[in-house]
Amino acid sequence: MKNLWTWLFAGILLTVPFWLQDQYFLHIVITTGIFIIGAMSLNLLLGFTGQLSLGHIAFFGIGAYASALTSLGFDIPIFGDFRIVHEPWSPVIGVLVGTLVAGLCGYIVGKLSFKIRGAYFVIVTISFAEVVRLVALNWVDLTQGPLALSNIPPIGFTMPVVGEVVFWKKVPNYYLVLGLGFIAYVLIARIVHSRMGRAMIALRENEPLATSVGINVTRYLVFAAVVSAALAGAAGGLYAHYIRIIDPDIFLFIYTVTMVIMVVTGGKGTLAGPIVGGLIFGVLPVGLRSVAAPEVQWIVYGIVMILIIFFLPRGIVPAVCSWWHRKTGSVPGHVRLSGELASDNDDGANLQESQFVPGKFSTLRGR
Amino acid sequence: MTKAMGSKKPILSIKHVAVHFGGLVAISDMTFNVNEGELVSLIGPNGAGKTTAFNVVTGYLRPTNGEVHFRGMPIHDLKPHEVADAGLVRTFQKTSLFTSNTVFENVLTGLHRHGSASAWATLLSLPHVRREEARLRQTVWEILDFIGIAEYANELGSALPYGAQRLLGVAVALAANPSLLLLDEPASGMNPSETADFMHLLGKIRALGISILLVEHDMPLVMGVSDRIVVLNYGKIIADAPPVEIQQNPEVISAYLGHGVKHA
Numbered sequence: 089m090k091n092l093w094t095w096l097f098a099g100i101l102l103t104v105p106f107w108l109q110d111q112y113f114l115h116i117v118i119t120t121g122i123f124i125i126g127a128m129s130l131n132l133l134l135g136f137t138g139q140l141s142l143g144h145i146a147f148f149g150i151g152a153y154a155s156a157l158t159s160l161g162f163d164i165p166i167f168g169d170f171r172i173v174h175e176p177w178s179p180v181i182g183v184l185v186g187t188l189v190a191g192l193c194g195y196i197v198g199k200l201s202f203k204i205r206g207a208y209f210v211i212v213t214i215s216f217a218e219v220v221r222l223v224a225l226n227w228v229d230l231t232q233g234p235l236a237l238s239n240i241p242p243i244g245f246t247m248p249v250v251g252e253v254v255f256w257k258k259v260p261n262y263y264l265v266l267g268l269g270f271i272a273y274v275l276i277a278r279i280v281h282s283r284m285g286r287a288m289i290a291l292r293e294n295e296p297l298a299t300s301v302g303i304n305v306t307r308y309l310v311f312a313a314v315v316s317a318a319l320a321g322a323a324g325g326l327y328a329h330y331i332r333i334i335d336p337d338i339f340l341f342i343y344t345v346t347m348v349i350m351v352v353t354g355g356k357g358t359l360a361g362p363i364v365g366g367l368i369f370g371v372l373p374v375g376l377r378s379v380a381a382p383e384v385q386w387i388v389y390g391i392v393m394i395l396i397i398f399f400l401p402r403g404i405v406p407a408v409c410s411w412w413h414r415k416t417g418s419v420p421g422h423v424r425l426s427g428e429l430a431s432d433n434d435d436g437a438n439l440q441e442s443q444f445v446p447g448k449f450s451t452l453r454g455r
Numbered sequence: 456m457t458k459a460m461g462s463k464k465p466i467l468s469i470k471h472v473a474v475h476f477g478g479l480v481a482i483s484d485m486t487f488n489v490n491e492g493e494l495v496s497l498i499g500p501n502g503a504g505k506t507t508a509f510n511v512v513t514g515y516l517r518p519t520n521g522e523v524h525f526r527g528m529p530i531h532d533l534k535p536h537e538v539a540d541a542g543l544v545r546t547f548q549k550t551s552l553f554t555s556n557t558v559f560e561n562v563l564t565g566l567h568r569h570g571s572a573s574a575w576a577t578l579l580s581l582p583h584v585r586r587e588e589a590r591l592r593q594t595v596w597e598i599l600d601f602i603g604i605a606e607y608a609n610e611l612g613s614a615l616p617y618g619a620q621r622l623l624g625v626a627v628a629l630a631a632n633p634s635l636l637l638l639d640e641p642a643s644g645m646n647p648s649e650t651a652d653f654m655h656l657l658g659k660i661r662a663l664g665i666s667i668l669l670v671e672h673d674m675p676l677v678m679g680v681s682d683r684i685v686v687l688n689y690g691k692i693i694a695d696a697p698p699v700e701i702q703q704n705p706e707v708i709s710a711y712l713g714h715g716v717k718h719a
Contacts, residue, residue: 275578282577282584283570283591290564293553300513300547301631302539302568311574422559422592422608 101266105259113374114258120370121265122327123343125272127350127362129319132276134348135357136285137312138292139209143197143217144320145343147190150220151321152328152338153231155179155186156240159329164229179243183325190321191314198313203306205295214341221339236335243329261330268326272319277359279315288312292357353396355403364404368392463490465524466635466666467512467543472521472531474507474690481507483690485521489635494657494667496677499687500711505670506548508687509639512668513545514538525635540568544633546624548640548670552612558623559608562595565630569594595630602626602656618649625656635666642673654680678702686711 130144159182163173201212224231244254255261279285287308290298328334354365376385400407465488474482482504489495497505510516514535523531553561572584599605602622642650657680671677684701686694688710
């Protein structure tokens with residue numbers, strides 16, 4: 089059943105450009121997709137380690153700027169006559185550079201805040217975003233400050249046989265975003281369902297207990313910050329090469345808040361949550377545009393948000409999941425597998441006899 | 456005083472440990488050993504410094520003075536997760552669980568030390584990572600069976616009856632593969648039959664070759680399971696002897712046990 093929904097959803101995503109002819113709406117879907125990747129990366133920190141990064145847009149913006157500057161090239165004076173000159177590189181390399189630089193910043197922020205949790209972590213991340221915004225605004229030689237970086241080349245590469253492929257149009261950009269979104273989803277899912285993910289959840293749930301069983305929580309918090317920042321940076325890189333102009337307003341607090349809203353309403357700590365929340369809050373404003381005046385749009389937007397938080401405090405996805413399990417009576421759980429397959433409706437047959445030997449757990453005492 | 460187990464090597468040595476909180480002296484001078492394979496109980500009235508002693512030994516608190524050695528290695532400067540990594544694992548006095556996780560996931564998280572998959576291998580989901588994961592899941596069932604809470608595997612930790620929550624705390628600690636297990640009032644809140652089962656469980660844990668340091672108020676339990684009892688009063692050790700001697704020690708009786716316990 090779950091697989092059916094997954095394939096249906098994948099099918100819809102893959103065919104969007106075929107049935108969605110409205111170019112403006114496709115543009116909204118693309119930018120929403122980019123923001124959903126940002127929200128997914130934020131969810132790794134907020135939903136799984138439990139640490140709220142309210143400066144998350146900084147990593148996104150750093151990725152965007154680093155990627156744009158790598159592909160535009162720059163020429164900046166450092167001391168007197170000493171200059172750093174960079175010739176333009178391919179935008180593909182730009183996005184990779186943006187990802188790495190953002191990941192490095194995530195490492196630094198993670199390390200700086202290794203001892204602080206909760207409100208203090210929030211303050212560090214907000215401050216970080218503000219500092220980065222001021223740098224982008226004032227380092228005019230590098231970023232052109234408020235004049236914005238413009239004429240950023242679109243993503244493109246040279247392929248054998250086909251020759252040069254440049255993603256000028258919306259449709260290839262859509263698939264690019266979809267591809268990155270898929271990669272981000274798979275990476276986050278693998279982390280979350282691994283020993284590393286359990287260590288992150290342990291940090292969220294009960295830090296003293298986590299350390300008491302030998303989990304170096306700081307290490308996993310830093311790891312989560314690096315992966316989260318790198319994914320946000322990659323999304324920022326795509327954004328820069330799709331929109332093709334970026335200015336320091338990209339670092340505005342409202343964008344971080346948008347990502348937080350996407351994560352929290354969708355369901356933090358769930359893989360699908362940021363996607364559901366992102367689709368609602370990315371597409372809703374546009375859907376409303378045709379039927380309501382701008383003021384009314386924002387009011388409706390706010391009301392929807394308050395209603396979701398009020399009635400579904402854990403978010404949409406956990407609420408739908410528990411509703412589904414109540415309806416079908418199935419509760420997901422860990423079943424002892426005797427082989428590779430466990431049937432869904434057979435509780436007893438797959439339970440196998442305990443293999444416990446006194447004094448020897450299979451991994452515990454055995455080595 | 457440690458004649459009962461005098462032939463064995465100490466696994467844990469606490470040497471002249473003192474803990475001061477500002478002007479308050481929580482522990483003034485504490486010295487005792489736990490030997491390999493031994494079950495030692497640390498008892499004393501409320502506020503005597505038992506939990507403080509636990510926090511010092513497990514790295515949650517730095518001693519003002521003194522040293523803690525685990526298998527000859529100084530551990531008083533280590534962080535809690537490093538202490539656990541050395542094989543010294545504790546439980547907590549208040550029920551401490553990963554509350555929004557199931558019992559199974561709690562124990563699986565406790566098995567952290569048994570995994571070794573690197574970040575890259577995990578991101579690439581290499582076959583050995585998936586094998587390790589399957590192996591860990593198998594071990595969870597073995598531990599749940601061992602502790603006797605397998606029936607609750609898919610329940611939320613916070614939804615368990617209180618006694619079972621205490622057992623889950625022990626299961627999580629046991630999952631971390633300790634050579635010395637520190638139990639902070641594990642039987643508090645258990646009914647007499649649960650306590651009796653718990654005594655049996657302590658014996659099974661010892662049979663795995665795990666040494667135990669127990670803080671507990673339930674005197675019949677302490678007297679029944681301990682090789683040796685260390686009595687702490689006002690931050691000082693006033694006795695360190697096998698249970699029979701402790702029950703007749705006049706200082707202990709006046710400080711803690713009261714006169715009725717002699718007949719217990």
